[in-house]
Amino acid sequence: MSTSSTSRIRTLGDREVGPGRPVYVTGEIGINHNGELENAFALIDAAVEAGCDAVKFQKRTPEVCTPRDQWEIERDTPWGRMTYIDYRHRVEFDEDGYRAIDEYCRKKGIAWFASPWDVESVAFLEKFGVPAHKVASASLTDDELLRALRATGRTIILSTGMSTPKQIRHAVEVLGSENILLCHATSTYPAPAAELNLRMINTLEAEYPNVPIGYSGHEVGLQTTLAAVALGAVFVERHITLDRAMWGSDQAASVEPQGLQRLVRDIRVVEESLGDGVKKVYEGEKAAMKKLRRVTGVVAEAEAAGAEREPASV
Numbered sequence: 001m002s003t004s005s006t007s008r009i010r011t012l013g014d015r016e017v018g019p020g021r022p023v024y025v026t027g028e029i030g031i032n033h034n035g036e037l038e039n040a041f042a043l044i045d046a047a048v049e050a051g052c053d054a055v056k057f058q059k060r061t062p063e064v065c066t067p068r069d070q071w072e073i074e075r076d077t078p079w080g081r082m083t084y085i086d087y088r089h090r091v092e093f094d095e096d097g098y099r100a101i102d103e104y105c106r107k108k109g110i111a112w113f114a115s116p117w118d119v120e121s122v123a124f125l126e127k128f129g130v131p132a133h134k135v136a137s138a139s140l141t142d143d144e145l146l147r148a149l150r151a152t153g154r155t156i157i158l159s160t161g162m163s164t165p166k167q168i169r170h171a172v173e174v175l176g177s178e179n180i181l182l183c184h185a186t187s188t189y190p191a192p193a194a195e196l197n198l199r200m201i202n203t204l205e206a207e208y209p210n211v212p213i214g215y216s217g218h219e220v221g222l223q224t225t226l227a228a229v230a231l232g233a234v235f236v237e238r239h240i241t242l243d244r245a246m247w248g249s250d251q252a253a254s255v256e257p258q259g260l261q262r263l264v265r266d267i268r269v270v271e272e273s274l275g276d277g278v279k280k281v282y283e284g285e286k287a288a289m290k291k292l293r294r295v296t297g298v299v300a301e302a303e304a305a306g307a308e309r310e311p312a313s314v
């Protein structure tokens with residue numbers, strides 16, 4: 001269960017998430033496995049190799065999540081022509097599937113959780129003792145789902161794409177702020193840089209001082225996710241894929257295994273480079289200072305009087 005907190009720290013499994021903690025990186029598999037366990041395992045492997053903290057899935061009860069008037073609409077899929085409801089079933093794993101995923105993730109030492117898209121799926125995921133639940137941006141206004149999630153007592157990651165400030169405030173009220181982590185997001189697939197509005201990370205920080213703020217990205221490329229970390233995102237989620245050309249609506253806006261490795265490596269560099277914001281002169285700078293800084297005025301006088309060249313006096 002999660003750690004209730006009035007601070008900006010939350011617990012996800014054996015990790016603390018929040019300012020001063022390593023950025024929690026989640027590889028969002030979503031439905032990019034296309035219903036094949038083999039793909040899910042390969043994506044878990046890619047996340048482990050890249051150094052992700054967790055992988056994430058999306059769990060739906062197709063009959064609940066698919067509008068009734070869409071069920072019989074036929075479409076071409078890699079498995080032939082089928083109705084939309086059959087397709088929605090084709091890309092869901094059942095309990096045995098998730099048991100296999102749970103076992104595989106345990107063996108590989110990586111956490112997993114999911115976004116339940118309906119109340120039934122919350123109960124389904126609860127059977128696995130997941131470290132957290134995620135609320136997809138599309139579900140932010142689903143009070144019934146939010147109430148069911150709050151009742152689990154787990155850490156809830158709430159994504160805020162396609163939502164107004166008023167809707168976000170309401171969702172936070174329904175979930176309670178003690179166990180949540182908010183994610184800035186723009187829900188366009190792929191999202192253009194001009195619409196990422198990354199400064200929203202700081203706007204959310206200001207509005208929710210007791211809530212950790214993360215970023216769920218759907219852009220192409222990695223730079224803007226690194227910028228999100230530089231702006232203070234303490235949790236990062238990116239869709240991952242085995243191949244962006246694979247069939248499926250999220251594949252094109254996803255990161256491939258090599259890119260994921262670069263992303264996690266660079267997140268670690270960026271977070272290390274942020275420092276504490278307190279000005280200091282590093283030991284390594286002193287040699288350069290001695291060689292490069294022209295000594296004039298009060299410093300020259302002080303040195304003439306025998307003082308060492310102190311960073312504070314220059």
Ligand SMILES: C=C(OP(=O)(O)O)C(=O)O
Pocket residue numbers: 057058115134135136137138159160161183185187216
């Ligand atoms: C779609 C999802 O999230 P987001 O809105 O962050 O992309 C999800 O988690 O299922």
